[in-house]
Amino acid sequence: MASSFWKLYNTNITGNISSSLCGSIRNGHHLRGKPPGIAKSLEQKLSEKNYLNPAIYFKVDIGLPPPRLSRSKVLDERLKYLKEQRKNPMLEKLAGTKQLIVNMEDVDKEWITTAGPLQIKGIAEHYGVFEHLFGDAYFYPRVPVNISFDTGDGEIPVYFGNVIKPKQASRKPKVSYDSDSNDLWTLILTNPDGHFTENEREYVHWFVANIPGNNIDKGETIVEYLQPFPPKGTGYHRHIFILYKQEKKLDFSFFKREGQCLTLSERTFHTYDFYKNLQEDITPAGLAFFQADWDSSLKKFYHDTLDMKEPVFEYDFLPPYIKKQKWFPKKEPFNLYMDKYRDPKQINKEFLMRKMKNVHPFKAPPPPLPFPNAVFFDGYVPSWLKLEMKKSRLKWGRINDIE
């Protein structure tokens, strides 16, 4: 009876008034949008949003072709090998007692020629190596390159993303790879993350061209080796070695830099343009990269070698989201609410003034109290101010900005 009366009443008044009257009525739980089985999930929505048309966004393989091996032959060999292996009683015993330990060096040697190129390409993609060096091109590193830095107390190899400190990479590394003595190679070390003025460019740290076979020392040094120098606060920079196979002897006089080349603008490099101009004559064949971040040895390097002030950076976080100020904010502590919309400089100034009131120019500051909040408040102090004072005494919150 009551509901029908309500309907009757509701239809009689205009929409404008009814909405204000109906504001207090709760209609219980109801679904917004489509029900779960039918509505798209977040994952579906994101994948639709990030969909790239493969007819437009595709990548090109610019590397060496894979080695031609007869699949059946390889399979036969492997099966034969495994059959022999299963007959080995020693191996069975070791496996049974959980003491079988594979030889890591042999595993690595086999891996680098079988699954290695595919895996290294995947990791390089994860580190954005191809994207930032070659744009829409990629390659499988068919020629394994062994690169290691010789520090005083041992060798540190470069794999595909391991961290090497600038101090450890201060001298030029040893490079070795398998090659015919007639082949010509180019080795370039670049850093796509560290350019000081143009962030789309790279710095070339080392450039050796026309290397006969695997003898790096006989190659033509186009740009001398320069150690990594990631500035403080900028994090980890990728340093990428790429080994190109040359079709013929090439003239790199355009890229030639005399001497140590310590003017960094002269070391500006763009692998994309470099490769684009020479793509008929060179093919990327090997890849190795490491990450380097700031260490304390760089201060000296900046001052003495590069002859410049050491740059220091700080990550620039997005400013916090603060909602629009209301005339009558409900359930908000008024002082904290107002502080969000005030000039932070003014707030800091007030804190500083309050602090300076008790600072004597000649006397030493009094020792900190063991129980700072066990001090009486003089006279009447409103509760919100008491709380603020207590927080300041405990060095909580905004007081930290001026201490």
Add this chain to the structure above:
Amino acid sequence: MFVPKLTSQKTTKNLSSYFLEKMLNFRYNTNKLINELRLHRSASTVTPKNEVSPIFTNRNPRNLERMRIAYKPDGYHVEAPGRNYWHKLLLHSSGRYVTASVHHFEGGEILRTSTSDWALKKQLYKTNDTAAYINLGRVFAQRCLQSGLIEMSCYIDAPNPNGKVALFLKAVEDGGVCLKEPTQFKPIRPWDLERPEKPWEVTE
């Protein structure tokens, strides 16, 4: 949402007035102030040899994750844990082989080691016994270290403390991979209770 920018100074038209304003700032942001002093000084001397632009961008997609400030999904509070990671370790065993892989929360599978790989299979007696799990863990840990993945989340529960999975996890940890990721570092706001140390400012 984050800006992949590393700022040292803000370029302004009127440097001196901006500078004065900043001085009134009462160490509001000390680091920035120090950089501005530096800029001011370098501007007054002879032109520097190597110019440094005020905004520096590091393009390395893994940099912010390693610095602990990249976005990291939190997951959903009614769901079983398993989404809160940058890199995650997964272990999958089929009838014959075992596969360990690293997943990235955006990039999917990035590294995969299996006992079906010829390099590993060649030296094993069986491809899914305990010895295979242990050796898979050792090889996998080495690959991770070689590719710079020293920390990853792990949501694998070993059913038996001396079983295959537990021994695999132990081999991975012994190999030098930490199976726990640090939490995401959230920016410090003026109203925050404390001012925790920034992870990238800690040098050993």
